Amino acid sequence: MADPDRLILANIIADGVERTPDLDVLTFVTVTRGSDFSDEIRTYQDLWNNGQRMAQGLIEAGMAEGEAFAIIMQNHPEFVDLMVASSIANSIFVPIDPRTRGEKLKYMLTFTGCRGVVIADYAAPALAQVIGDVKGLDWVWVLETGEGDVSGLGEFKSLREILARPVPNIAPRATDPAHPMQMLFTSGTTGDPKAILAPYARFGAISSLGPALGLRPDDRPYTGLSLTHANAQIITLGNILKMGLRGVIGRRFTKSRLWDITRHYGCTVFNLLGGMINAIYSEPVKPDDADNPVRYVLSAGMPAAIWEDFARRFDVEIYEFYGCAEGGLTLNPPGAGPVGSIGKPPPGLICKIFDEDDNEVAPGEKGQICFKNADGSDIEVVYFKNPEASAEKTRGGWFRSGDIGHKDEDGWVYFDYRAGSGIRRNGDFVNIPFVEKAIAEEETVDDVFVYGVHTPDNAPGEKEIVAAIVPTDPDSFDAAALFDYCRRVLEANFVPSFLHIVDKIPKTASEKPQERFLLEDFERGGAGIVRIS
Numbered sequence: 001m002a003d004p005d006r007l008i009l010a011n012i013i014a015d016g017v018e019r020t021p022d023l024d025v026l027t028f029v030t031v032t033r034g035s036d037f038s039d040e041i042r043t044y045q046d047l048w049n050n051g052q053r054m055a056q057g058l059i060e061a062g063m064a065e066g067e068a069f070a071i072i073m074q075n076h077p078e079f080v081d082l083m084v085a086s087s088i089a090n091s092i093f094v095p096i097d098p099r100t101r102g103e104k105l106k107y108m109l110t111f112t113g114c115r116g117v118v119i120a121d122y123a124a125p126a127l128a129q130v131i132g133d134v135k136g137l138d139w140v141w142v143l144e145t146g147e148g149d150v151s152g153l154g155e156f157k158s159l160r161e162i163l164a165r166p167v168p169n170i171a172p173r174a175t176d177p178a179h180p181m182q183m184l185f186t187s188g189t190t191g192d193p194k195a196i197l198a199p200y201a202r203f204g205a206i207s208s209l210g211p212a213l214g215l216r217p218d219d220r221p222y223t224g225l226s227l228t229h230a231n232a233q234i235i236t237l238g239n240i241l242k243m244g245l246r247g248v249i250g251r252r253f254t255k256s257r258l259w260d261i262t263r264h265y266g267c268t269v270f271n272l273l274g275g276m277i278n279a280i281y282s283e284p285v286k287p288d289d290a291d292n293p294v295r296y297v298l299s300a301g302m303p304a305a306i307w308e309d310f311a312r313r314f315d316v317e318i319y320e321f322y323g324c325a326e327g328g329l330t331l332n333p334p335g336a337g338p339v340g341s342i343g344k345p346p347p348g349l350i351c352k353i354f355d356e357d358d359n360e361v362a363p364g365e366k367g368q369i370c371f372k373n374a375d376g377s378d379i380e381v382v383y384f385k386n387p388e389a390s391a392e393k394t395r396g397g398w399f400r401s402g403d404i405g406h407k408d409e410d411g412w413v414y415f416d417y418r419a420g421s422g423i424r425r426n427g428d429f430v431n432i433p434f435v436e437k438a439i440a441e442e443e444t445v446d447d448v449f450v451y452g453v454h455t456p457d458n459a460p461g462e463k464e465i466v467a468a469i470v471p472t473d474p475d476s477f478d479a480a481a482l483f484d485y486c487r488r489v490l491e492a493n494f495v496p497s498f499l500h501i502v503d504k505i506p507k508t509a510s511e512k513p514q515e516r517f518l519l520e521d522f523e524r525g526g527a528g529i530v531r532i533s
Contacts, residue, residue, distance in 0.1 A: 007204025010172035016044030051084030090173035099491035121148035128152025207238030224250030273427030290315035304340030423452035
């Protein structure tokens with residue numbers, strides 16, 4: 001078992017400083033307007049020095065151990081600097097997608113009790129709109145990129161000022177691997193998102209899985225997934241830092257320049273989620289598709305229908321895996337299991353498929369994918385301020401994923417779909433009430449109901465968003481204008497792909513929308529279906 005101290009991020013960085021202080025462990029890439037690449041490097045020494053400076057800033061801001069602050073930015077080097085700083089100061093960071101705005105942003109900051117916010121200037125206008133309503137928010141730091149208006153924030157400090165200070169010498173205050181490292185928000189499928197109180201131990205343990213995930217000492221991983229999510233932050237970043245690899249992190253995901261990035265930087269592995277796979281595969285075929293240095297793709301949601309074609313076209317192997325931010329893991333290394341399977345659990349876990357009465361189902365039968373530690377101990381899940389949800393997630397000593405799947409006769413696990421009526425899109429679960437609320441507030445909409453449809457373009461278990469709309473004035477209703485409105489007020493992954501314009505939304509006597517009638521009309525290609533252009 002790993003030394004517990006080495007599960008804590010600050011100590012992982014300190015180890016790197018002792019071994020290879022000047023290694024370019026992280027290269028952050030931005031695709032410029034001219035389609036060139038600009039990059040910024042962090043060595044272990046850089047991460048330690050900047051972490052020390054920012055930790056001193058957190059302490060000076062009055063942050064006590066265990067208090068929370070938010071990080072709202074794309075994949076800048078400063079994101080990781082702040083993670084290290086939080087570990088040194090023993091605070092709790094709350095990563096928030098920089099596209100988040102309005103009531104959702106206010107909720108996230110208020111619910112987690114954030115004392116401060118570190119935000120990129122391009123996300124500052126959204127914060128400015130709600131900052132007056134967030135109680136207990138004492139300070140704001142801004143990463144100035146020249147891409148946003150910060151005038152509405154009031155008083156703030158520049159990260160440049162903090163990073164220009166002398167390097168202090170603060171002994172890491174985080175010493176207990178069980179102490180919360182961060183609060184990771186779920187997608188909030190059926191209401192307000194829950195905040196997972198994630199300990200250092202989970203980050204450290206998953207960051208030790210590199211060899212099991214196929215990583216070699218000479219590999220150069222790449223990710224363009226957001227560091228606000230567990231996949232990029234732990235699966236890629238964590239294993240890079242723990243193994244001492246030379247990782248590459250894109251500021252944001254780009255399907256059109258993905259292979260160019262791998263060629264330019266010599267990347268040998270990258271990870272993908274759900275709909276991103278189809279997006280890459282749908283790009284026009286190029287003669288140099290297979291001319292890349294990538295050995296394998298670490299995939300969560302590779303559609304079985306394109307699995308082998310994808311591997312052949314880009315001359316890569318597919319390493320399929322499955323995991324939840326709260327726990328649970330299955331692995332299907334290249335050549336190990338059947339195409340389409342999410343794999344088997346690693347030796348430390350047991351995976352079973354249960355029906356609604358908690359009976360294990362037979363091979364081929366569908367049920368909920370559940371996990372337990374192989375030593376018989378429970379997987380602990382803590383949702384902040386939500387003991388009921390925490391208890392339900394681990395009811396009976398089993399971690400309940402909320403996903404429906406099945407096993408074959410040989411024990412290989414397959415993901416089928418998400419339990420309930422939620423919509424999963426590009427790896428995220430869509431907050432349906434949030435989308436409906438935003439659309440309902442648009443003055444040309446009289447009624448709205450959001451549902452999901454699976455199309456041939458979707459990864460397994462994923463759907464496109466359809467907004468059924470009753471216009472206030474059907475004669476003057478402008479679908480294009482409503483799409484533009486959705487783009488302005490919703491984060492990109494929540495914008496509907498289709499409008500379904502109807503005279504009225506079919507409902508039961510108790511005013512519950514009857515989704516099946518809308519689905520039937522959609523599948524018939526009803527006259528009211530409008531696709532986003």
